Amino acid sequence: MKLAILGSGKIVHDFLPVVKDIPEIEVKAIFGTVRSIGKMEILQTQFSIDQVYTDIEECLASEAFDTVYVALPNHLHFSFAKKALEHGKHVICEKPFTLQNAELLELEKLASEKNLVLIEAITNQYLPNFKSIKTALETIGQLKIIECNYSQYSSRYDAFKEGTILPAFNPKMGGGALMDINIYNIHLVVGLLGKPLKVNYYANVEREIDTSGMLVLDYGEQKVVCIGAKDSSASIRSTIQGTKGAIIINGPTNTLESFTIESLGAVQSINDNQHTHRMYEEFLVFNRVIQENDQKFVKQQLAHSKIVMEIVEAALADAKISLG
Numbered sequence: 267m268k269l270a271i272l273g274s275g276k277i278v279h280d281f282l283p284v285v286k287d288i289p290e291i292e293v294k295a296i297f298g299t300v301r302s303i304g305k306m307e308i309l310q311t312q313f314s315i316d317q318v319y320t321d322i323e324e325c326l327a328s329e330a331f332d333t334v335y336v337a338l339p340n341h342l343h344f345s346f347a348k349k350a351l352e353h354g355k356h357v358i359c360e361k362p363f364t365l366q367n368a369e370l371l372e373l374e375k376l377a378s379e380k381n382l383v384l385i386e387a388i389t390n391q392y393l394p395n396f397k398s399i400k401t402a403l404e405t406i407g408q409l410k411i412i413e414c415n416y417s418q419y420s421s422r423y424d425a426f427k428e429g430t431i432l433p434a435f436n437p438k439m440g441g442g443a444l445m446d447i448n449i450y451n452i453h454l455v456v457g458l459l460g461k462p463l464k465v466n467y468y469a470n471v472e473r474e475i476d477t478s479g480m481l482v483l484d485y486g487e488q489k490v491v492c493i494g495a496k497d498s499s500a501s502i503r504s505t506i507q508g509t510k511g512a513i514i515i516n517g518p519t520n521t522l523e524s525f526t527i528e529s530l531g532a533v534q535s536i537n538d539n540q541h542t543h544r545m546y547e548e549f550l551v552f553n554r555v556i557q558e559n560d561q562k563f564v565k566q567q568l569a570h571s572k573i574v575m576e577i578v579e580a581a582l583a584d585a586k587i588s589l590g
């Protein structure tokens with residue numbers, strides 16, 4: 267895969283060191299704002315990136331890369347992914363895919379017409395521990411309750427309270443606890459159970475954005491609560507309860523660091539993740555999917571992403587929050 271990265275923020279700094287462990291991925295270009303040119307030039311030197319761009323048309327006109335990784339603030343995912351597809355590039359897009367499901371449907375149509383790969387970068391779906399948790403479900407009897415809690419006090423919340431609204435808390439930029447943090451819980455649950463019958467979101471809303479909230483998903487015979495908070499902290503863990511035992515996931519749902527199975531009086535701790543970085547496995551798969559243009563896999567992952575978007579849309583409507 268020959269890659270162009272859009273953005274030079276936190277996630278890009280996190281991602282670039284991982285690429286050296288996947289030699290098939292060559293980072294050919296980085297695009298960003300004029301104000302970030304210094305930052306991009308440092309990354310260019312550090313990671314041997316051929317080109318730095320501040321003009322998106324100029325960047326996308328290049329034939330030096332076949333794939334674009336959209337790592338921009340949430341409200342820009344749709345427009346930049348669309349532009350990239352229009353220029354014939356495969357697209358890997360950061361979470362949340364888009365702000366509205368209709369936007370995702372439009373991207374899907376465009377990618378399909380052009381026979382391009384369009385896929386969401388969502389770490390937990392690709393981690394070995396996710397597969398192992400799915401397998402472990404067989405050992406805990408009939409599944410009844412899932413509770414995911416990803417609550418982490420954000421230093422940006424202090425600024426927010428004083429009136430400085432950074433992207434993570436800005437409704438116009440697709441911020442909020444649901445989109446930023448609870449989305450990982452939603453992906454985990456959809457990966458395990460699929461589409462829920464009913465969605466409710468009970469949110470703490472300040473300045474028109476959810477600073478924390480509880481998402482309740484009703485699956486009929488299973489009930490799920492996903493808690494995401496940026497205004498308070500708690501032990502970050504998730505529990506999956508069945509009639510014969512429970513699975514406890516230690517740590518956040520984007521890393522799935524390890525988990526414990528408590529069943530029939532026995533306790534078993536498991537960690538099947540191989541690589542220390544959460545993004546390694548997903549990019550390994552994206553590289554293969556793009557090499558093989560595996561449209562069957564793309565369809566399957568898009569079906570998953572669309573369920574997540576439908577949940578997000580229903581939840582935000584329920585809490586009367588509008589983004590974008």
Ligand SMILES: NC(=O)c1ccc[n+]([C@@H]2O[C@H](COP(=O)([O-])OP(=O)(O)OC[C@H]3O[C@@H](n4cnc5c(N)ncnc54)[C@H](OP(=O)(O)O)[C@@H]3O)[C@@H](O)[C@H]2O)c1
Nearest residue numbers: 273274275276277298299301302337338339340360361362
């Ligand atoms: N997968 C994960 O684990 C994970 C973790 C964190 C974030 N994310 C996702 O990754 C995305 C980026 O998050 P982040 O934490 O990296 O954000 P960030 O640190 O705020 O970085 C955003 C980047 O986008 C650039 N940008 C902003 N407006 C732009 C524009 N109009 N044109 C071009 N570039 C623009 C910024 O440049 P300036 O600094 O010059 O404005 C900055 O380089 C978000 O969608 C987030 O949800 C994913």
